[in-house]
Structures are given as C-alpha cells and as structure tokens.
Amino acid sequence: MKADRVDLSVDFTGIRLKNPVVTASGTCGYADELSEYMNVDKLGGLITKSITLKPRKGNPVPRIVETDAGMLNAIGLANIGLERFIKEKLPIIKELKVPLFVNVAGEKISDYVAVAERLATEEAISGIELNISCPNVKEGGITFGTEPKQVEKITKQVKKASGDKPLIVKLTPTVTDIAVTAQAAVGAGADALSLVNTFTAMVIDIESRRPYLANRTGGLSGPAIKPIAVYLVNKVYNEVAKSAGVPILGGGGIRTASDAIEFIIAGATVVAVGTATFIEPDAAVQIIEGMKKYCVRKNVSRVGDLVGNLKD
Amino acid sequence: MKADRVDLSVDFTGIRLKNPVVTASGTCGYADELSEYMNVDKLGGLITKSITLKPRKGNPVPRIVETDAGMLNAIGLANIGLERFIKEKLPIIKELKVPLFVNVAGEKISDYVAVAERLATEEAISGIELNISCPNVKEGGITFGTEPKQVEKITKQVKKASGDKPLIVKLTPTVTDIAVTAQAAVGAGADALSLVNTFTAMVIDIESRRPYLANRTGGLSGPAIKPIAVYLVNKVYNEVAKSAGVPILGGGGIRTASDAIEFIIAGATVVAVGTATFIEPDAAVQIIEGMKKYCVRKNVSRVGDLVGNLKD
Amino acid sequence: MVNSGKKASVATVIGNKALKKRFGRLTIQFTGEAAGRFLQVMPGQFVQISLSEAALPNPERISSDLADSAQRQILLRRPFSFCDVTVDRPNCVQVEVLYCVLGPATLRITTLSKGDKISIIGPLGNGFSIPPGKKYALLVAGGMGAPPLRHLATFIRANKPKMRLFAFAGAKSLDDLPFTVEGPKSESPVIPEFSGAGTRLHIATDDGSAGFCGLVTQYMEKWLDESKIPPEDIIVFSCGPEPMLAEVARLSEKYGIDCQVSMERMMACGIGLCQSCAVECKGGTKGETVYKLCCKDGPVFNGREVVFESR
Amino acid sequence: MVNSGKKASVATVIGNKALKKRFGRLTIQFTGEAAGRFLQVMPGQFVQISLSEAALPNPERISSDLADSAQRQILLRRPFSFCDVTVDRPNCVQVEVLYCVLGPATLRITTLSKGDKISIIGPLGNGFSIPPGKKYALLVAGGMGAPPLRHLATFIRANKPKMRLFAFAGAKSLDDLPFTVEGPKSESPVIPEFSGAGTRLHIATDDGSAGFCGLVTQYMEKWLDESKIPPEDIIVFSCGPEPMLAEVARLSEKYGIDCQVSMERMMACGIGLCQSCAVECKGGTKGETVYKLCCKDGPVFNGREVVFESR
C-alpha cells in the first residue's frame, strides 16, 4: 500500500471528513488559538469549547490538577456565550477549510434548544455536539446524561431545534450501563454518539485537607482513562451503534496514532483528541500522519474498513 | 507529636486493627507468599484472594496488560477453592498476628452462602469481604453488584450465613450512583463497605486487531483510577456511611502514604493497598511508616481523627 | 490563518548545576529556527517544558518530603520563566532557567545533563513592558519570583541604560533565596547576579538571616516612605507568591505608582486552550469581574486590574 | 513466618553498551546483603527490574516503530534473566543482562549509565536444574532466549566440567541474534561468548544469513537424527518463543530425551501474588490440566508437563 493510496476519509453523519481525527471540545479553544501551532485545515474536524446561551465565567481556580497519567479539570464551562461566539469567533472559523462542530451546554433544556436553534441557521457550522455529560457544573451538565428518560427528552428537543444540522450526543461514562443511555439518545434521533466525557474525580491536598480544586471535584481525562473508554466505545458499538447505523465519535486519553487506531477498531468512526493537545499542540496532526503509516504498513486501503474491526 | 505517641490503630467493624492499612484481595495471595518480602504482622490486616466454593482455574492468558499508570487484570478468580483453602492455607494464616479477612465470590447466591457459612466457623478469620464486583467472570461477580435489589438480597443472605463475623461488602465503581448500592448494602446489614473494585476496561492489540487479554476485557487498577476512587469514597462517606456509622475500606491506586491519607481524609477508616504491592512487595509497610510520619508532622495524635476530615 | 510556526522546539542542555538547598540552574541552547523564536523574548514570558521523559534522581538524592510526590507519573508540561537569555549568534540562543525542586517534574530537571534534548514550547505569554517616561524601576521579588526579575534587570540595563533599578528580594530565610549572596549578611548583602546587572539590591528575610528582617513588602513600604522620587517616575515590577503580589499592588496604588505583577497559575496547556489558568480581573463592561488567562493575557498583568485570590 | 529477607535490592549500574540492532548489554553490581542473594543464582532464574524512574532516550534515538509505545507511562517492573553472573568477592556480584529494545521499559534501559541505581527484586523463580547422570546438554535458544542459556553454559562448564555442551541458537536473521557472531557466516559461525564457555555452537537463521538456513528446531531435529548419543544421556534446555518451545518439547519427547523449557509470560508481580503468569500444565489429579505460575513454579518447566498455548 502506498501512502498516497490510503483513503483516510470517513463519512460522519453525512459529512465527509478528510480524516477521522477531530480535536475534542474544551481542548482546542475556538480553533483560532490552535492555528498558531498547527495547520488546522489538516484536521478531520474541530469541536468547540461548550457554548452556552449566556457567557459563563467558569469556576474559581485552581481549575485543574494533574494526576497519574491524567488530569482533573473543573473549568465550569467558561465560555464567551452564544452571541459573542457568533459575532467574534464564527468569522474566523469560516475561513477554515475544516468542518466545525459546536458543542452546546446549558442548565435547562430550553437553554440548549435556544442555542441549537440559533446555531442551526449558521451555514459555517457542520453539526452540533450536545454536552449532557459535563461533571463540573451544578445544574444541567451530567444530570441530563445519566437518566435515560432525560437523555431521550433533551435529545428529541435539541434534535428538532437543530434543523438539518446533524446532532451528536455526548454521553457520560458514569453510568451503570452506557448502552442504555446510548440507546435512549439513538431512539430520540441522535445522528451520532460521542464518548467518553470525563469521569468525576477528586484530589485532596493532604496538607490543607481540602479538595485541591476549588470546585471540589473535577473530570478525569488523559491516558489514565483510555482503557475504560476503549471498552465503552466497543460496548456501545456492539450493543447499539452498529445495528442502528449510527457512528461513534470516540475518545478518552488518545495521545498517539496507536491509541486512535485502538478506538477505531473498537468501533469509533471518528476519534477525538483532547488532553494530548495540551502536551503537544499538534498532537492531532501527528496522529493523522501515524494513522496513515499504520494503514500503509498493514495494507489497509480505507481507514473506514477498520471501524469496529475487532476480532475475537 | 512524638512518633511513639501517634495512635495508628482504628476500630473496624468491632475489630481493633493496629493500623489502617490492609492488603487488597487478589494482590497478596493468601498471605504466605508475601511473608518472604515483609513482616506481615506489621499490617493492619490482610484480605485474601477471592475464595469460591469449588476451585477455579481462572482465565487463559494473557491475564494482564499494563496501561498508563495502571493495569488490567482478568485473572478470573483463580483460586484453590474453599476446602483446600481451609486445609492448606488456614494453618499458615493462624500463625500470623494479623487480622485476616476472607474475600468470598461465587456464581450463585447459594455458593456465597455456603462459603460464608463454612468460614463463619473458623476462629482464625476476622471477617468476610463479599465480592460482588468482580468484572472478570461470566456469571456472578459484578452482576450482583450493580442492581440495588440484588445487592440487598445477597448481602442479607450472606450476612445471615456469616454468623458473628463482620461482613464487608465490596462495591463496584461501575454504577450511575454508588450511594444507591452502598445504601442497599448497609440497609441489608453490611458491617462495612469496601470500594473501589476495578473498572471494566479493554486494551486492543492493533497488530492482531484482537483484545489483548484472552478474556477480552479486564479490570483497571492502579494509580490511574485513584482520583475516581477518592471521589467515590468521599461520596459514599457523605451520603451513606457517615450517618449510618458504617466504616469504609477504601482503595484504588494507593502507592504512597500520601495516597492512603487522601483516602482517609475522604472518609475511609481503613485503606487497601493492591497493585502497588506488585511493584514494591512491602509497599503496605512503607505506607504505614509514612502515615506515622505524617501524623507526627501534622500533630495528629490518632489517625482515626483524620477519617472524613475533609474541609470545604 | 495557516501558521504553524510555534511548534515545540528541541533545546539542548548545555549545563545543569545544583545550587544551594533545592535550587538549580539549567542552561539550555536553541539553534536554528527555534533560536529565532527566542531572539526577542521579553522578561516575564515563559516556556512550557516537557519533563516526563527525564529520569528521576537516585532515591538517596530525593529528600524525604518529596519521596511520595516523586512517585507521581507526570503528563503535562511545566511552565518556567527565564533568569537569563543570551544571544550568542543570531541562530544560537542560550537560556538559563533557575529552578526550585518541589515535585515530580522539578525532581526530573535535576537529572538533565549536557547533551540531553528537551522539548520546549515558547516563548509564551506577555512579559513585562517598560512604559515610556519612567525613570526608576522597582523590582520586587518573592522567593522564586526572582528569576524573571533578574532577567528584567539585565534587559533594562541593556535597553534602557538610563533607568535606575532598585531590586527587592524577599524570602523566608537566606537559604531560600535562589541566588548566591555575598558580603555582610546583616546589612546590605550583595547578590552578584543582580549587581552584575547594575542593580542596587535590597534583601528581606522573614527571620532576619540576611538583610532587612521582615516581609519584602514591609521593606518596600519603608523604602517608599523614605523615597523622594515622584511616584509618576517610578514603575514597580513584581513576581512572587500571590499574597505578596496583592500587597505590592496595594502599596503601589496607595503611593500612586504604576505596577506590573507576574502571576502564577496551574497550567495545563500554557497556550490558551484549556482555560485552567484563570486570573480574576476587574474590567467587565458593567463593573463585574472577568477571568483573563494567565498564559495568554499574562502572566504579567497590571497590578490594578487583578482581583487577588484570598484563599 | 517472619522473613523479610527478599526485599528489593539496589543495584549499581557499572556499564551499559549498545550492541548491534536493538540489543544492549547492561552490567550491574550488587554489594553487601544484596550480593548474598545472587551468590547462588541458578541460570534461568530472573529478576524484576523497576524502570519507571529511568529516562527515555532522546527522540532521534527512538526508532519510529517504537515512537508510540515510548509514550506509555510504565508502572510495573519488568522481568529479565541473566546472561552472566560473576562473583568478584563474596560481597560483590556482577550481573549481566542482555536486553532487546521492544517498548517503553527496554527503551529506558538504554539510558542507564554508570553510577545509576536501580531497584531489583530477585533472584526469582526456579532456574534450570542439571539432573544427575546426564552427559550431554543441548541448549536450544530462540531469539532472546539465548541469554539465560549462555549463563547456563558457563554454569555447566564451571560446575559439571565433564558434561558436553551443544548449543543451538536461532533467529530470523543474523542481525536478530543477540550476540556478536564471528567467523564464516555461512558454515559454522562462532559466537565468542558461547565458545568462551566451551560450547560447540550451531546457528540457524530463517533467512540463511548465518549458519543453517531454517528454523532452529529443524536444525535440532537434523542433529538428533544424525546423533548416535543414547537419548537417556542427553538433556535439552530450551528458551525462546512459545511455538519454538512447543516444538522442542515435541521433538524431545519423540526422541525420548528429557527436556526443560523456560517459559515467558506477562508478569505483574513476579513473586506469586497476582496469578497473572499462568502456565497450563498437565498433572491434575483427574487428568485435567492445572495452571501453574510462571514466576514461582517456573519459569523453567519440564517440557512434558506444559500445555503450550496455540494462540
């Protein structure tokens, strides 16, 4: 297999991505920050930081702490809010030759709906990622993501509000059986499933005997969670996504092309690179290159052929 | 505070442990293996590998694989079975001056009950740990641990079978709300709660495109999971254990005294050292020494005063 | 939009020297394209260094209070500022980092040795800026805040030779000052590095083991009280622990002096992606506070705009 | 019961040399109490080495196929056997480890240098044992199975000087043999290390780049076919990949020769705690198989008892 023969492109919710690597929500700003460090146009896609109806300052500091092979964050959905996003960021984003997915969060279903409705009118946006799995805010966030009934309700309403934009539902890993919430989202019209978001976790400073983060708890991301995330992606693929024909956007701890390929074999059509970008700002681009090399070496002509290709 | 003034002893289900550090089930054999590497009598206690009614060969290999700051295991409850345990191991264990807790597993409730009944008659045994959270066996194991109704049922029956031996119920972290299963166990008579067991996870070998473990999935342990475990211990302490007056045996990724103290501050009365023992066979003893130094430095006269002492 | 010019650079270690107590000085060199990035570096800017590839010191060289944190496996880069930057040739820049060993990453710095390569992102953020019209600069350093101010002193010497410099360096004790101190300890000790940069140095130690006995901010206040320099001619540059910066900012405001403070935050990315490094600032349109990013908007802020943490 | 004599030992690195391709040779030294543990070490025993504290090599020294696995943060110790053990003085033992660079831990071995301290648990497990009455030993090595057999050769020379040794070493290609090979490549090349131990050496390479062209087990079979030695006088010692060991065991059985195989398993603890290293063996009381532990019951097993993995 020659490198220029390898087809890295994948179909994701009806959109052709030139490769299956996107940068994860909350880890690549609104794209402009990252463009100093890499050619953003090389990415398969880009997912913005969560956008809420009103601007959010986010949580007090410390907002992060490092853990073994991971980190906790409790940013608290700090973001500039829908209007400023549209006014200030969208014009920049429009210049990019890369599909952009906007991650949406809120406290009430009506907030989500309002944001989705507004975004649905913007041509520059390829799709909406519904964040019902943020562990770091008091209202909304993860509470929508654990109850199948709630997942169904919010998915249905936001799907309607999103018009013809594909809707990706981002699930929380903190449930007894993720296939149940995945099924609820798919049943309610989700065009894709995104997993995993971070795991609720805590670090205690034993000197002061206080939680290290001002928010007490934070979400664990990074290589530490990778094997759990691979398992969950494979489970959702086998039990829900495959038969429903709904693609998975998989991630959690991806640092290298090998990691990304694990997720694809487990069942992800697209992979999201998060924490790794903090360490190597161009991690996603390096992963795309490594993925191509793997395909050449293993004689895989279309990366899409690897999706869910796990032998037992 | 002078070192010899620090009281490391804790009361755990009516038993006085000379310090709050025990070795976790499945990571210290049946005690005799470890005694070549440390003075086992220095431990607060010891928890055996899971014992089942009949011997179990366990899963085919590979049974483990390393991950970032962690490892997966799918040993499959390999053990010599109840009778051989009593005949071969108990005489050795009787020689130890350290409380021994026997971890019990099974496929049917009646198996658990039979093992507990038999163990209840053995004076050398200080208590029983009920493993309803093993992710690596087809029947039993984790399936008992995720459904509150099941947790209640099995706890009740095994509690009855255990006679006057205290019963520690080992919970799985893989549930939407661990306070619910914790409450179910406490309501059914658990004398203590043990958490966390490992997280179901998967590593894929991208060369062969097969799961790395013969069992496909395994349980993730080690420092990678520590911040999640600390959070869960704190949650169970606040929402269930504190008000019920039921102690927690906490663990997950403990390598150092600082890690152990985090768990104690989060709400654990006793901490379990697992994976760390594989790296430093005398890790638990080093942790006990470090804990004493912390108490001296921070002027803590009784380590029990630290339990749940998390400021907000 | 397409500009991938700020990739991680590979630096070569050319020296690493343990100083007293927990301090050490790492000298690294950038060549080629990377050197270009460091030609124009401003004091107060910083870099993100990857240290997870480096070795831990041998166990006997890890002090017992760091033994537990030495076990932590590190993932993220760590931010460091410079103590000195020398341009050998346009395509060869030497950077000195003064470090204090506090945890798993800084323990690993100690094992770097000549020839090792390390990955560095930067220079990042906004450094100190020297406003026109100022004639006197007060450099107020607390503990490990000294290195970037040392860099600033050299920079001002080279670029604003007419500006007069007064440096204040505070620490708990003589041992905690990250510099070699010479001369009479009790009165006016000399730190050759600062003096080398032509700076009059004032040392304050909490225990009086060198210089003024007390907080560096008390020393600063005393100096301001006695000073006859018109406040509008002075600019204060400060770096150190947040409570000290808060006091420096308060004093500066009280005396009507402009002040720049270099803030420290836990940073995951250092480049504006993660929002972890929020610094609360005045200046919302409706009088409310806003969070700025230490890594992108800072680390140097106007002393008046920061709402200091009380925790 | 109380016996904490087997604690981790600290060894000092006294040499580390890159050999051809991915191989290297690490020489470490034990002194004092730890040396005592290694005085009586048997070939085939192993140690568990902690490598998470060591540095990764500079990026340009990491071959591209290992770049991704180099990023993995390691936690567990790694098992290694010895290629040589020399007792300098009773309280000073030198151990040589021949390593092959395959992943994050072995990459880190390459950066160890003179004076570094490493933590080692061992010697562990049961090594080869030389049954009385045997006059000829056949050492059959596949790839990285060679080091412990090299150790065994020296050991037999020293302890059973009358025993005659025939060594077989196989690899994909000349380059994959973890030893320096001298002499005419095609016919009977010489590995000085084995010859040094007074051993007649037979090399087999899959591609014929040295010695016999084919599998080492084919070479062994040819030799057995041609040999006139009574089978009961021979003992086979083998170490290498499992399919090779399976074939060695099959051939030994076919020819009626006793055979010991050194098995390899992923090991978490190496000391019998975790049950990760199961080796399926015949010998259950009712004819069923049982799992033995590679680390405690092995790594050397009787070739007849092992049920080899087919996967």
Ligand SMILES: Cc1cc2nc3c(=O)[nH]c(=O)nc-3n(C[C@H](O)[C@H](O)[C@H](O)COP(=O)(O)OP(=O)(O)OC[C@H]3O[C@@H](n4cnc5c(N)ncnc54)[C@H](O)[C@@H]3O)c2cc1C
């Ligand atoms: C802009 C900037 C410039 C800097 N310049 C310099 C410089 O020039 N020289 C210098 O020496 N330093 C400098 N620093 C500080 C330096 O970045 C830190 O000292 C370094 O990151 C420490 O890393 P570490 O792994 O050694 O220690 P860490 O263990 O990361 O510790 C640092 C502190 O963080 C806390 N902490 C972190 N993780 C945990 C946890 N899991 N549990 C409890 N507590 C935790 C502890 O309180 C500890 O004291 C600078 C920082 C910034 C932001």
Ligand SMILES: Cc1cc2nc3c(=O)[nH]c(=O)nc-3n(C[C@H](O)[C@H](O)[C@H](O)COP(=O)(O)OP(=O)(O)OC[C@H]3O[C@@H](n4cnc5c(N)ncnc54)[C@H](O)[C@@H]3O)c2cc1C
């Ligand atoms: C008793 C015994 C004696 C030994 N003696 C020697 C010796 O003398 N010299 C020597 O060089 N070696 C020896 N070994 C082998 C040595 O232990 C391994 O080569 C070493 O552990 C490799 O570690 P690593 O981190 O470099 O590579 P790892 O990455 O751990 O790789 C080793 C292999 O494990 C697999 N693997 C591990 N983790 C993963 C994962 N997450 N995903 C996919 N695949 C994975 C891969 O197939 C890889 O090829 C011995 C082993 C045993 C059991």
Ligand SMILES: Cc1cc2nc3c(=O)[nH]c(=O)nc-3n(C[C@H](O)[C@H](O)[C@H](O)COP(=O)(O)O)c2cc1C
């Ligand atoms: C600092 C930080 C901020 C994040 N912010 C968001 C967010 O705003 N919305 C969201 O859906 N996910 C957010 N995430 C989760 C990531 O998108 C991703 O799902 C998670 O980090 C797991 O991937 P990783 O291990 O590769 O980082 C955030 C993660 C981090 C580390």
Ligand SMILES: Cc1cc2nc3c(=O)[nH]c(=O)nc-3n(C[C@H](O)[C@H](O)[C@H](O)COP(=O)(O)O)c2cc1C
């Ligand atoms: C190899 C291995 C085997 C285990 N076997 C058991 C077991 O038989 N029964 C059980 O209840 N838990 C078992 N566990 C779980 C541990 O007791 C512990 O709960 C878990 O590993 C988390 O702690 P750690 O991160 O300190 O290892 C096992 C863990 C490991 C790593």
Ligand code: FES
């Ligand atoms: S450190 Fe990530 S935004 Fe500042």
Ligand code: FES
């Ligand atoms: S490696 Fe743990 S029992 Fe063998």
